[in-house]
Amino acid sequence: VSAKASEVSMLRVEDKQVGQELRYLSLAKQEALPVVREDVRALVERASEEAQCGALQAEDLSSTLRAIATFKNELPALKTHLGVISDTLLGRALDLQASGTSDALWAVAELRDEAPMLQALLP
Numbered sequence: 001v002s003a004k005a006s007e008v009s010m011l012r013v014e015d016k017q018v019g020q021e022l023r024y025l026s027l028a029k030q031e032a033l034p035v036v037r038e039d040v041r042a043l044v045e046r047a048s049e050e051a052q053c054g055a056l057q058a059e060d061l062s063s064t065l066r067a068i069a070t071f072k073n074e075l076p077a078l079k080t081h082l083g084v085i086s087d088t089l090l091g092r093a094l095d096l097q098a099s100g101t102s103d104a105l106w107a108v109a110e111l112r113d114e115a116p117m118l119q120a121l122l123p
Helices: 002-009 018-028 034-052 058-070 076-095 098-110 116-121
Strands: none
Touching (some): 034 058, 034 076, 076 116
């Protein structure tokens, strides 16, 4: 765990790999590390800002949506970004690759009770 902890703690928000970092953190979901939660919070906020400017690709948007769903209990404030992320993703859904599609579908299913409007993302 300590090797992964140092790897995760070295993530920088300045890097342009927001989606990849969020996907990694979502899949790893090391709840015991407060630094992971802080990285996720900062990255989701950055992704939301970039989504508003149209600067995120479909894969980054789906990774962000997955991160919000993954950490919905640990970081409930992330759900405030659902509108921006899901609206932008809806406009780019045709650009999703297989992993992005599966991330988005999993997130929609995971958030079905908290955010039923996400059902619009389903085909």
